[in-house]
Amino acid sequence: MQHIITALVENRFGVLANISSLFSARGFNIDSLAVGETHDPSISRMTIVVTGDDRIIQQVMKQLNKMIDTIRVSDLTEEAHVERELMLIKMGHTPKTRAEIVQLVEIFKGRIIDFNPRDLSVEIVGSSDKILAFMDIMRSFGIKEVARTGRVALPRG
Amino acid sequence: MDKTGAEILVEGLEKEGVDVMFGYPGGAILDICDCLCKSKIRFILTRHEQGAAHAADGFARSTGRVGVCMATSGPGATNLVTGIATAYMDSVPMVAITGQVPTSMIGNDAFQEADMVGITRPITKYNYLVKDVMDLPRIIKEAFFIASTGRPGPVLIDIPKDIQRAVYKNYSYxxxxxxxxxxxxxxxxxxxxxxxxKAIEKSKKPLLYCGGGAIISGAHEEILKLAEKCDIPVTMTLLGLGCFPGNHPLALNMLGMHGTQYANFATAETDLIIAVGARFDDRVTGKIDEFAPNAQGRVIHIDIDPSAISKNIQVSVPIVGDCKKVLSDLLKVVKPLKHPEWVKQIREWKEKFPLKYKNDDDLLRPQYIVEKIYEITKGDAIIVTEVGQNQMWAAHYYQYSKPRTFLSSGGLGTMGYGFPAAIGAKVAHPDKLVIDVAGDGSIQMNIQEMATAVINNIDVKIVILNNAFLGMVRQWQELFYQREYAFTDLVRYIDKDITTEDIKKDPSLFLPNFVKLAEAYDALGLRVTKKEEVTPALEKAFSSPKVAIVECIVEREENVFPMIPGGASVKQMIGGMA
Known part of the structure; x- marks a missing residue:
């Protein structure tokens, strides 16, 4: 099962390397990992999406907690939480397809953020399902490049 | 007061109570060496950085204090790696200090540059690359704190040369x-x-299973009290030896792959495992699904490291905390108990299936030598081992009754650990007899430390159980690879069939000649080929003021039994009887 784990860590040199090294050394699979500074510049928040059975997830949590730079770890999967992912997607367009693409972007509440005669880039924010759905639809228009942030999450309340 | 990085480091070490360290100099650590030689700290120059790391480890394991080692950048630092990994696997408090190329050159593939923070990331509890001299005092303080608290472990501090020379104005520690x-x-x-x-009070056949954590936390007295108060037999892992008196009626000694039969029978039979600072390692459990079948769902696990709990087996009562503290709290609430049936059963197993070896002929066997070491020392020595058969015999035939008197590389299984670790232990305990029980293979891996020991008058005693084989690997080849002794025969002419008798008659059939080697280092060298020579030779070596090597030519194909093959269960135990 896929779990979404969030960790507050010291914003220090080498912390990201420590976490990725931990996952590779223990054979855990990361589906996505997003890192960024919080309102306190000495603290970063990591959002880690990882797949595994209960035993593996328990180990992931414990190993993350064990890291010296980890301030707090929580598994949000079963808790009320909000999560978002952002995708930038670039595709080709022609006078024939342009209107349809723009319409679809609107339906998905996306934004066109770059446009030139050959291709256009769209920003989509939402759940991973929504992002995957949009990407699937765009395949027929010819996707050129995709960049995704991976999920970020916060507990509710 | 203004101080340079090197001065801050040396003062920090002094403030953290360091009075001895082990190391090797080099270009990128010259500034620190220059300050160190003017300080009160005793610096022991080893002959290889690996020796320095293991010596710091032996110092730490025998005292419980933080061991400190030091090396220069690049190859000096990478030579520490095996020693750091050894300490990490066995939770040994250690601080390793390495020189690094100047910050401006980091990442440029400079001369003697290696990314030590990257290399040691998975084998240290924490590590630091010092980028600003202003951070150095805090880093030193933290390093010793992290190394010695919680589940202890090695911490590395990598200090670039320019940081060693940089001045911190108005510095304070x-x-x-x-x-x-x-x-x-x-x-x-x-x-x-x-x-x-409650679980202990309900159990009919409880079993205490104690590991290295019991020794680290100093829980030996509480274990003894709990065992006696609640009438619970005690089995130990290799690293747990010494946390409970080996000759106590409730002692089952070691369990697992080379555990005693009675310990493994008890494990198969128990209905409640009380794990104290142990981690259900594969060498202990064998086939995990068949481990302790009657205690499924009834496991109490006390450990300071939450990640050690429920890692390998399902635990019903996890207790995160210091073993000593938890056990003393447990002792306050648990009722006194008696398990006459269970203890009787254990006693019968102990009588019926003792550890034994063939000892009714004149042949010199390694087990006999370890028994004699125990007899002569009366158990009042620090025994350090290498890795392999020597390690298992030292665990089997010597009764450990005090913590920190048996030092061995358990987790990583590092050949070459014993001799330098013995040096570290002897430095910490100059009045104690410190003996390295070695094999002819392992001892050669750090034999260069003979010079360190002799020059510094660190008179450790090395007893080599020489079977002219890499014995443990050979044993596996005998049992599981149709006696194809690939790359394990250490005699001079491997195409000839050389027997134990041949080596006894002609020492040149094995290289090196350990007696001559001892003499070359101005140490005492003795060679033993017969049973009756063992005690006099050991007594002579132990009472000599010199570093001594006692080389014992033992039966070449003696095996460590009993044995449960890797990944098997107690049912597949082999070689119980000699």
């Missing part, structure tokens, strides 16, 4: 430490302790 992200838990949760007491 921090008095206090505050790390919001690192707060080890020492107190066990009272509800969990209550639950554990």
């Amino acid at each position: 921090p008095e206090k430490i505050d790390m919001r992200s690192y707060k080890p838990v020492y107190e066990g949760h009272p509800n969990q302790i209550e639950k554990a007491a």
Whole structure:
């Protein structure tokens, strides 16, 4: 099962390397990992999406907690939480397809953020399902490049 | 006061109570060497950085204090790696200091540059690359704190040359430490302790299973009290030896792959495992699904490291905390108990299936030598081992009754650990007899430390059980690879069939000649080929003021039994009887 784990860590040199090294050394699979500074510049928040059975997830949590730079770890999967992912997607367009693409972007509440005669880039924010759905639809228009942030999450309340 | 990075380091070490360290100089650490030689700290120059790391480890394991080693950048630092990994696997408090190329050259593939923070990331509890001299005092303080608290482990501090020379104006060493992200838990949760007491009171066949954590936390007295109060037999892992008197009626000694039969029978039979600072390692459990079948769902696990709990087996009562504290709290709530049936059964197993070897002929066997070491020392020595058969015999035939008197590389299984670790232990305990029980293979891996020992008058005693084989690997080849002794025969002419008798008659059939080697280092060298020579030779070596090597030519194909093959269960135990 896929779990979404969030960790507050010291914003220090080498912390990201420590976490990725931990996952590779223990054979855990990361589906996505997003890192960024919080309102306190000495603290970063990591959002880690990882797949595994209960035993593996328990180990992931414990190993993350064990890291010296980890301030707090929580598994949000079963808790009320909000999560978002952002995708930038670039595709080709022609006078024939342009209107349809723009319409679809609107339906998905996306934004066109770059446009030139050959291709256009769209920003989509939402759940991973929504992002995957949009990407699937765009395949027929010819996707050129995709960049995704991976999920970020916060507990509710 | 203004101080340079090197001066800050040396003062920090002194403030942290370091009075001895082991190391090797080099270009990128010259500034620190220059300051160190003017300080009160005793610096022991080893002949290889690996020796320095193991010596710091032996110092730490035999005292419980932080061991310190030092090396220069690049190859000096990478030579520490095996020693750091050894310490990490066995939770040994250590601080390793390495020189690094100047910050401006980091990442440029400079001369003697290696990314030590990257290399040691998975084998240290924590590591630092010092980028600003202003951070150095805090880093030193933190390093010793992290190394010695919680589940101990090695911490590396990599200090670039320009940081060693940089000046910190108005410097002061921090008095206090505050790390919001690192707060080890020492107190066990009272509800969990209550639950554990209930489970113990309900159990008919409880078993204490104690590991290295019991020794690290100093829980030996509490283990003895709990065992006696609740009439619970005690089995130990290799690293747990010494946490409970080996000759106590409730002692089952070691369990697992080379455990005693009675310990493994007890494990198969018990209905409640009380694990104390042990981690259900594969060498202990064998086939995990068949481990302790009657205790499924009835496992109490006390450990300071939450990640050690429920890692390999399902635990019903996890207690995170310091073993000593948790056990003393548990002792307050648990009722006195008696298990006459269970203890009788254990006693019968002990009588019926003791550890034994063939000892009714004139042949010199390694087990006999270890027994004699025990007899002569009366158990009052620090025994250090290498890795392999020598290690298992030292675990089997010597009764450990005190913690920190048996030092061995358990987790990593590092050949070459014993001799330098013995040097470290002897430096910490100059009045104690420190003996390295070695094999002819392992001892050659750090034999260069003979010079370190002799020059510094660190008179450790090395007893080599020489079978002219890499014995443990050979044993596996005998049992599982149709006696194809690939790359394990250490005699001079491997195409000839050389027997134990041949080597006894002609020492040149094995290289090196350990007696001559001892003499070359101005140490005492003795060679033993017969049973009756063992005691006099050991007595002579042990009473000599010199570093001594006692080389014993033992039966070449003697095996360590009993044995449960890797990944098997107690049912597949082989070689119980000699």
